[in-house]
Amino acid sequence: MSTKTPTTSAASLQSVLDDIFQDEALPLQRRRNICSAIQAVSKLTGQPLGSLPSSPGFYREKFARLHPEQCGLSLSRLRNIKSDLLFALRRTGQVKQGHAYGDELSPEWADLMKRAEGPQRLHRYMSRFIHFCSANGISPENVDDAASEKFRVYLHENSFVTNPAKAHQDICRLWNRATKVIPGWPSQTLAVPRRKVTYTVTEQQYPKPLLREIDVFFDHKAGKNILDDEGPMRPMKARTISSRRYRLRQIVSALVLSGYELEALDSLAKLVDVEAAKTALRFFLNRTGGKTTSQIFTLAIMLKDLGKNWLKVDERHLDQLKAFCRKTNPGNKGLTEKNRDRLRQFDADNNIRLLLEFPRRQIEKTRREDKGRRRDAIAVQTALAVELLLMIPIRPENLIKIDITRHIQRSRTGASGIVHLVIPGEEVKNGEPLEFSLPKETVELLDLYIRDFRPRLINTPVSWLFPGKSQRPKTRELFGDQISKHVYAATGLRINLHLFRHIAAKLYLDRNPGGYEVCRRVLGHRSMDTTTGFYTGMEAAAAVKHFDEEILKLRREVSRRT
DSSP states (O other): OOOOOOOOSOOBHHHHHHHHHTOTTSOHHHHHHHHHHHHHHHHHHTSOGGGSBSOHHHHHHHHHTOOHHHHTOOHHHHHHHHHHHHHHHHHTTSSOOOOOTTSOOOHHHHHHHHHTOSTTOHHHHTHHHHHHHHHTTOOGGGOOHHHHHHHHHHHHHHOOOSOHHHHHHHHHHHHHHHHHHSTTOOOOOOOOOOOSOOOOOOGGGSOHHHHHHHHHHHHHHTTOOTTOTTSOSSOOOHHHHHHHHHHHHHHHHHHHHTTOOGGGOOSHHHHHSHHHHHHHHHHHHHHTTTOOOHHHHHHHHHHHHIIIIISOOOHHHHHHHHHHHHHHOOOOOSSOHHHHHHHGGGGSHHHHHHHHHHHHHHHHHHHHHOOSOHHHHHHHHHHHHHHHHHHSOOOHHHHHTOBHHHHEEESSSSTTSOEEEEEOGGGSTTSOOEEEEOOHHHHHHHHHIIIIIGGGGOSSOOOBSSBOSTTSBOOHHHHHHHHHHHHHHHHOOOOOTTHHHHHHHHHHHHHSTTOHHHHHHHHTOSOHHHHHHHHTTTTHHHHHHHHHHHHHHHHHHHHHHO
16 A cells, blocks of 8 residues: 555545545554544544544644543543644644654753753743754844744644644743843843733722722722711622722723823713713724623722712712613623623533542542642642531632631530531622531541641731631632632533532522522522522523433333334
């Protein structure tokens, strides 16, 4: 059998498979392994090879979302599939060679690679870029922003790198670092691309009269003057104030980027002017292609509230601000579509099992491999956080601020005691006090963490259950990111900190359709309308499943009788 000439035009994976199968220049076992990898791609995507393209970009996101627990393959097998598929695409001419790790480096690049083999291990992190430059005839002294851009394009078009933009940005930073710490490294630096475009004006840039008025406004909202006859009935919480101040920054920034002079925006009245309000809202509508969102609606409400309750604008002015609220109202009821998408992964029993077993499996794995490190303590900490969120789905803000001495109350010492988590109403978003008795398994995990792992996370005595830096609890952003990463690494499930409350409601309502009162009490909603507004219809998928099971059961019964 003769070797088939590699295909050079765009092709399907079926033609790539055919080319590899007939490529006698490859050893027989190597061909079999590559063909097996290509066929595995068809199974993983659920599509026939003839309909799958030969562009790496098509598979980048699909491979990024693959996880051993979700597809039933080992991590090493997934890596081999990606490697063999990319080899096949290069072998058949579907993507540019660019570089290959097995290729020999040019002498000058080989020398630099050795220089980078220090304790900082820069040779490992820059290996891809070094091989790319060597394979494309770019000498070390000729590395510049043009070479950097060629590498970025190559990553995007001819690799399975999960995030090409970030990988390129990291390489630029590492190259610049190498120019400072590695003797003999080329001195030219690379421009580091900015991936995140910011547009907000900082409060330090505000005109002083505007900043003073904003401070007075939020001091009033916080109820700092308790003798103020016109003070708020319920003082605004610090987190809410922070959120509202940021919304004002968004409005000011939108006006500046729309052509307003920042110095002219010297009062809140300038922000709620009808034309200014319309301009600010239009800025955000243009960013979404004219489609309103909950964020834009929230900004419109803030402008209306400022005009009505603080600036006391006239009736005609207020009517126009109210009209902006009506027009920007997205009409969303209940869960957002994004949260509904995230919850669909829990229609699968195996995913429910993975999440419910995560705390126990994480603890067992950590205790087996524990080396007394801080990272081991954080692994146990995330396991405890998930356990608490599963058993008592409290809001993230209350979770991170659990105080061992104030919030954890024991009926008596010893294993026979009942442990309660008690959070007073003034610390809860809606003012409703929370009290939960913890299951025995949860208490065991809590005690293990406090006794053996939490001491590694504190330098001075503090009573926070989840301590952060500077004797404060962990920030919501940091803890949420740690929990999301640990859960994904172990299960392949993509969740965030607040989603746990929705998961709890879904799991209960799927098994108890209509059980809104239990959900209301567990979630701490003051009104049943809040609970039903969020979760009415959530159990529809479970109801359809039960219905289908009954129909299938009937089909089998009828078949047996006939």
